[in-house]
Amino acid sequence: MKAYMDYGASRPVDPAVLDAMMPYFCDSHGNPSSFHSHGFEALKAINIAREQVTALVGAEASEIVFTSCATESNNLAIAGATIRYRKRGKRVVISEIEHISVINIGKELSRQGFEIVMAPVDETGIVDVDKLGELVNDETVLVSIMAANGEIGTIQPIKEAAEIAHSHEAIFHTDATAAAGQIPLEAATMGFDLMTLSSNDLYGPKGVGALYLRKGLRLKPHMIGGGQEGGLRSGSENVPGIVGMGKAADLMIRRMEAEGERLTGLRDRLIRGVLDVVPESYLNGHPTKRLPNNANIRFSYVEGEALIISLDQLGIQLSSGSACVAKTLEPSHVLRALGLKHEEAHGSLVFTLGKDNRGDDVDYVVRGIPDVVSKLRAMSPLTPPELR
Amino acid sequence: MKAYMDYGASRPVDPAVLDAMMPYFCDSHGNPSSFHSHGFEALKAINIAREQVTALVGAEASEIVFTSCATESNNLAIAGATIRYRKRGKRVVISEIEHISVINIGKELSRQGFEIVMAPVDETGIVDVDKLGELVNDETVLVSIMAANGEIGTIQPIKEAAEIAHSHEAIFHTDATAAAGQIPLEAATMGFDLMTLSSNDLYGPKGVGALYLRKGLRLKPHMIGGGQEGGLRSGSENVPGIVGMGKAADLMIRRMEAEGERLTGLRDRLIRGVLDVVPESYLNGHPTKRLPNNANIRFSYVEGEALIISLDQLGIQLSSGSACVAKTLEPSHVLRALGLKHEEAHGSLVFTLGKDNRGDDVDYVVRGIPDVVSKLRAMSPLTPPELR
Numbered sequence: 001m002k003a004y005m006d007y008g009a010s011r012p013v014d015p016a017v018l019d020a021m022m023p024y025f026c027d028s029h030g031n032p033s034s035f036h037s038h039g040f041e042a043l044k045a046i047n048i049a050r051e052q053v054t055a056l057v058g059a060e061a062s063e064i065v066f067t068s069c070a071t072e073s074n075n076l077a078i079a080g081a082t083i084r085y086r087k088r089g090k091r092v093v094i095s096e097i098e099h100i101s102v103i104n105i106g107k108e109l110s111r112q113g114f115e116i117v118m119a120p121v122d123e124t125g126i127v128d129v130d131k132l133g134e135l136v137n138d139e140t141v142l143v144s145i146m147a148a149n150g151e152i153g154t155i156q157p158i159k160e161a162a163e164i165a166h167s168h169e170a171i172f173h174t175d176a177t178a179a180a181g182q183i184p185l186e187a188a189t190m191g192f193d194l195m196t197l198s199s200n201d202l203y204g205p206k207g208v209g210a211l212y213l214r215k216g217l218r219l220k221p222h223m224i225g226g227g228q229e230g231g232l233r234s235g236s237e238n239v240p241g242i243v244g245m246g247k248a249a250d251l252m253i254r255r256m257e258a259e260g261e262r263l264t265g266l267r268d269r270l271i272r273g274v275l276d277v278v279p280e281s282y283l284n285g286h287p288t289k290r291l292p293n294n295a296n297i298r299f300s301y302v303e304g305e306a307l308i309i310s311l312d313q314l315g316i317q318l319s320s321g322s323a324c325v326a327k328t329l330e331p332s333h334v335l336r337a338l339g340l341k342h343e344e345a346h347g348s349l350v351f352t353l354g355k356d357n358r359g360d361d362v363d364y365v366v367r368g369i370p371d372v373v374s375k376l377r378a379m380s381p382l383t384p385p386e387l388r
Numbered sequence: 389m390k391a392y393m394d395y396g397a398s399r400p401v402d403p404a405v406l407d408a409m410m411p412y413f414c415d416s417h418g419n420p421s422s423f424h425s426h427g428f429e430a431l432k433a434i435n436i437a438r439e440q441v442t443a444l445v446g447a448e449a450s451e452i453v454f455t456s457c458a459t460e461s462n463n464l465a466i467a468g469a470t471i472r473y474r475k476r477g478k479r480v481v482i483s484e485i486e487h488i489s490v491i492n493i494g495k496e497l498s499r500q501g502f503e504i505v506m507a508p509v510d511e512t513g514i515v516d517v518d519k520l521g522e523l524v525n526d527e528t529v530l531v532s533i534m535a536a537n538g539e540i541g542t543i544q545p546i547k548e549a550a551e552i553a554h555s556h557e558a559i560f561h562t563d564a565t566a567a568a569g570q571i572p573l574e575a576a577t578m579g580f581d582l583m584t585l586s587s588n589d590l591y592g593p594k595g596v597g598a599l600y601l602r603k604g605l606r607l608k609p610h611m612i613g614g615g616q617e618g619g620l621r622s623g624s625e626n627v628p629g630i631v632g633m634g635k636a637a638d639l640m641i642r643r644m645e646a647e648g649e650r651l652t653g654l655r656d657r658l659i660r661g662v663l664d665v666v667p668e669s670y671l672n673g674h675p676t677k678r679l680p681n682n683a684n685i686r687f688s689y690v691e692g693e694a695l696i697i698s699l700d701q702l703g704i705q706l707s708s709g710s711a712c713v714a715k716t717l718e719p720s721h722v723l724r725a726l727g728l729k730h731e732e733a734h735g736s737l738v739f740t741l742g743k744d745n746r747g748d749d750v751d752y753v754v755r756g757i758p759d760v761v762s763k764l765r766a767m768s769p770l771t772p773p774e775l776r
Contacts, residue, residue, distance in 0.1 A: 004426065006419075006422060006424070006426070009418075009419040009421070009422045009427070010417055010418050010419035010422065010426070010427075010430075010624070011417065012413070012414045012415070012417040013413040013414050013417065014414075015414060018413050018414060025400070025401040025406050025593065026400045026401050026403060026406060027400070029398055029399065029400040029401065030397075030398050030705075031394075031397040031398035033397070034394060034397045034398065034705070034707060035693060035696050035697070035707070035708065036394070036696055036697070036699075036700040036705045036706070037700050037705065038392065038394070038398070038705050039397070039398075042398075068456030068457070068460070068595065068623065068626070069456070069623035069624060069626075070623070070624075071611060071612075071613035071614070071622050071623035071624070072456070072611060072623060074613070075611055075612055075613070079612075099613075100613055100614045100615075101612060101613030101614060101622060101623075104612045104613055104614075104622070105612050105613075108612055200624070205413065205626075205628065206624060206625070206626045206627055206628065206629070207456065207595045207596065207626025207628075207629045208595065222610075223459060223460060223463060224459075224463055224467075224489060224492045224493050224496055225459035225462070225463070225487075225488055225489030225492055225493075226459070226488045226489060226492075227488075234459050234489060234492070235456065235457035235458070235459035235460060235489075236398070236457060236458075236459070236588070236594060237594070238456070238457075238593075238594045238595025238629075239594055240593065240594065240595075241594070241595045241626075241629075305423060308423050308424055309423070309424075311424075312424040312425050317418075317422070317424045317425065317426050318424070319422060319423070320423065
């Protein structure tokens with residue numbers, strides 16, 4: 001028995017996506033900038049992909065820029081807009097629980113003289129809209145609030161956040177890496193100026209991302225060179241990758257609703273199953289305002305890494321936080337923002353479900369966890385006698 | 389009959405490379421940062437690829453950073469080193485015929501207060517080492533000279549250029565996008581501090597590149613985020629792409645010598661065939677110090693774009709310059725640097741040969757070109773009577 005529940009860290013490419021990509025590796029391999037039939041074919045392929053991504057997020061084709069990953073989209077969006085419009089003000093407001101790339105781009109901007117202000121979240125991990133309203137002022141050039149957090153699953157009030165930003169003429173960016181394809185996002189109607197998208201999070205290939213850029217908005221390019229992607233992203237286009245992201249977006253449009261319901265069912269079965277059986281286990285994040293595929297559960301007196309290694313031996317793959325920051329072995333800044341203590345944040349597991357998970361997998365995981373937790377607790381000097 | 393001779397703009401992925409990539413799309417799809425078996429498998433795969441790229445360029449594995457393309461490698465290398473070591477001086481020396489990404493990164497650095505100095509080339513397109521020696525001084529922080537030019541094929545005196553840079557304690561970068569896999573490059577013995585590599589130019593997938601970074605050298609990262617690639621290139625790794633680049637490098641090591649001889653033969657057959665038959669046609673670049681796969685031929689009284697469209701209808705794909713700047717429709721800055729006039733630069737064709745070309749293709753192209761050139765010349769008011 002196996003159960004991969006780390007779709008937040010990495011997703012398999014959908015076989016239909018891979019099929020769509022295949023012709024562009026060996027046969028139709030042209031450079032979209034080439035002035036001949038092979039080039040035109042490649043250009044046509046990336047334009048179709050652009051329309052497909054467009055359709056997922058309620059944009060126009062001219063508003064989508066392909067990049068190499070969500071991290072690059074965040075770099076282009078946040079640094080690109082902040083520097084381009086720096087005359088509007090020096091303040092940049094982001095939430096405490098943004099992806100590490102957004103946090104670290106903020107640090108770089110603060111070295112360049114910008115003032116980075118962190119908007120707090122409540123204990124369920126939802127950005128406090130009132131406090132955000134107090135932090136955004138007329139000196140604010142950009143506000144960046146993620147659409148949903150990939151680690152604790154909380155869905156953020158981004159429509160309200162965009163309104164707050166716009167009431168002060170600030171630009172609004174949302175990192176929709178974890179949310180896109182899971183919950184409906186309509187860039188135009190929801191008031192986004194910039195939105196980050198990741199291909200792999202849609203079951204597309206790794207090495208591709210996109211940035212929605214509202215018509216009329218300008219950016220300082222991040223990747224400098226031959227002026228591809230309307231001058232915003234230089235470098236020869238990754239044609240098979242872009243084709244794959246387009247196909248993945250296209251599939252997601254049709255599957256999102258039914259798959260969201262299915263995953264919500266599995267998620268709740270998993271949460272109830274674990275919390276009912278394991279003493280001193282708690283759900284991190286919000287009970288209902290969370291992504292259909294995300295469960296984040298805290299176990300007292302256990303180290304997350306030890307849990308992960310033990311569960312891996314049972315064929316269960318999970319994460320103890322974002323894979324993006326796993327290498328640091330620091331406790332998650334997201335869990336710390338909820339007010340959790342260092343040791344509490346360390347004892348958490350992130351379950352991110354996906355297309356190949358079934359009820360059987362969930363039951364297997366629910367059966368496996370209590371034993372693993374008990375064994376690890378028995379080894380810890382901190383565990384109270386009644387839990388041994 | 390078909391003849392694709394635009395390998396400089398885009399190469400098909402080698403089928404063996406695609407085979408090597410395939411397991412990493414759907415099955416072994418882990419995130420190398422994940423702390424479980426799927427993650428370890430992905431990490432192992434990219435480390436093998438790192439060793440393979442290492443072997444192609446005489447480096448150590450710790451000296452290779454994977455990026456999303458050669459343009460990104462150039463951004464990371466040139467901006468990253470120049471800004472990191474800015475205290476060493478404000479001067480950056482590049483050649484006049486660098487890739488557009490290097491030229492444009494230079495422009496951006498000049499806006500940031502650096503002094504960008506262009507080293508000239510002679511009329512064959514070889515960097516003038518004496519003049520380079522005069523331009524590099526103790527105020528120079530970085531020298532960037534490409535290993536070979538992809539458009540005119542000239543192989544540059546980079547060992548000498550590196551020595552000049554080092555004699556002033558400047559950092560030496562070479563863009564080896566067009567050269568790697570065609571001519572031997574040994575980073576350690578040839579004195580490179582930084583070297584840009586492209587996957588697709590090795591018959592690897594698009595959307596991947598690498599940067600050789602000499603041990604001990606530090607860079608300001610270009611892509612900010614979760615700290616992947618030793619902190620130098622954030623963003624979840626493109627595992628299938630990296631595996632593909634590794635495999636492509638591995639194949640290239642074994643094939644380079646024989647394939648170089650084969651392509652040199654085809655190249656010379658092509659050059660002689662065209663020059664012998666078409667009046668007022670000339671070879672751009674150096675007659676012998678050129679890449680095995682490159683021929684660049686100038687036809688008086690003809691527009692390159694018109695030639696390309698006409699030849700495309702015969703199934704022959706070529707370029708009139710670098711695809712990277714084709715969109716601008718400006719005459720090539722490379723040909724202008726050779727001293728060619730605007731109209732001369734416009735009437736040039738770039739032939740870049742590759743693995744699927746055979747003697748038949750060359751003969752087909754040699755047979756096709758005279759007729760096309762004659763027809764276009766007949767339509768031009770500038771053509772002298774004797775050529776009509």
